[in-house]
Amino acid sequence: MILVRQEIGEVLRDFRLQKGRTLRQVAGRASVALGYLSEVERGQKEASSEILASVAEALDVPISTIMREVGDRISVLEGLQVFPDVVPDDLAALDRDIQSQLSLR
Amino acid sequence: MILVRQEIGEVLRDFRLQKGRTLRQVAGRASVALGYLSEVERGQKEASSEILASVAEALDVPISTIMREVGDRISVLEGLQVFPDVVPDDLAALDRDIQSQLSLR
Numbered sequence: 001m002i003l004v005r006q007e008i009g010e011v012l013r014d015f016r017l018q019k020g021r022t023l024r025q026v027a028g029r030a031s032v033a034l035g036y037l038s039e040v041e042r043g044q045k046e047a048s049s050e051i052l053a054s055v056a057e058a059l060d061v062p063i064s065t066i067m068r069e070v071g072d073r074i075s076v077l078e079g080l081q082v083f084p085d086v087v088p089d090d091l092a093a094l095d096r097d098i099q100s101q102l103s104l105r
Numbered sequence: 106m107i108l109v110r111q112e113i114g115e116v117l118r119d120f121r122l123q124k125g126r127t128l129r130q131v132a133g134r135a136s137v138a139l140g141y142l143s144e145v146e147r148g149q150k151e152a153s154s155e156i157l158a159s160v161a162e163a164l165d166v167p168i169s170t171i172m173r174e175v176g177d178r179i180s181v182l183e184g185l186q187v188f189p190d191v192v193p194d195d196l197a198a199l200d201r202d203i204q205s206q207l208s209l210r
Contacts, residue, residue: 001155001158002158002168003154003155003158004154004157004158004168004172005153005154006154046151046153046154048110048151049108049109049110049111049151050106050108052109053106053107053108053109062179062180062183063107063109063179063183064176064177064179064180064182064183065176066176067109067172067173067175067176067179068172068173068176068177068180069176070172070176071169071170071171071172071173071174071175071176072169072173074167074168074169074172075167075169075173077169078167078168078169
């Protein structure tokens, strides 16, 4: 199951690191407990909409940018979810199959 | 303050109506209480990531599509937030100003 909070956490952490800020700095500016922000970044806690708005502001990143990035990442995950059904269980058998067909040419 | 849950609620409702489904149908398929889903749609309750995934599946809409739509809507709201600073407080005074400058030509 794809969990939005995990992607939100990763996106928030990536933007924070990209801006060279520490958890302490962002938590302080957003008036959020450091431990809580850390859990949000690790996808262990859901961030309320109010906290998300505060953290986005503390990072100087528009919420729309965060949500679009979350959408893009989930889109990749959803793509990956589809592919396994296409890959046969027994890759070795498939390989033998292909090899034998090639040898028939 | 822009609240993500309000946009998520509107997007979920729009997709539900677009698919011609009732609150009862989607709540049943997603195994979510009808009253809860109704509050989520009205932006009054935060939906956990698990519930968001269930509702998205019940609607047959990828979560990525929902989150991108949320990002797009918030982007419009963020744009609207910027404009009021540009509009002067006293529009009547501005109008008089323009009219007097035109009469000077």
